[in-house]
Amino acid sequence: MSNGNDNGTSFPLAPMSPLMLTLTTVIYAVTAIIVIGALAGATALAIPAVLIAVLYAWIWLRFRPTRFTVHTGGLAIEWPMRRVEIPLADIADARILDKEQLKTAIGWGLRVGAGGLWGGFGRLWTKHRGLIHLYISRTDRFVWIERRHGKPWLITPDRPEEFVVVIDRQSTPGTESDMDTQK
Helix, strand or coil, X not given: CEEEECXXXXXXXXXXXXXXXXXXXXXXXXXXXXXXXXXXXCXXXXXXXXXXXXXXXXXXXXXXXXXXXXXXXXXXXXXXXXXXXXXXXXXXXXXXXCHHXXXXXXXXXXXXXXXXXXXXXXXXXXCCCEEEEEEECCCCCEEEEEECXXXXXXXXXXXXHHHHHHHHHHHCXXXXXXXXXXX
């Protein structure tokens, strides 16, 4: 949601696409069976239940971003337990890709990180681009962020069209936000 102040414009992670929601639901169902079994006295399921809870917490806190904030200094990718800043000067391009455009751009890919639970998070090894950053909750309307220095990012902020417009507006010399920082 836009906040319109000096903190920039914030975009939450997009709602899950039907495929991601289905995968997450299946994972929850399997987890529920394990937890119910452990609580019902199947002691062999107690350790897996605890490990699953720890894994879910780790993914939620360290892998799944909560928001993407565009501000005069750059783009902040924010998680509950960390934050990464990409300076606007390092963003060469931000554009929306559909599934086919993404496939053409990267070829095949192999995810390295967390996937299936709430989305895909971490890195993606791709045929054409090598290793890229991957933080998606949808299987369409991706935002590709090309960097001048560093690996590209593939993300799914809510309202991707507005996100790209805000990135372009912030990074274009002579915009109102640039003039404000030069005063």
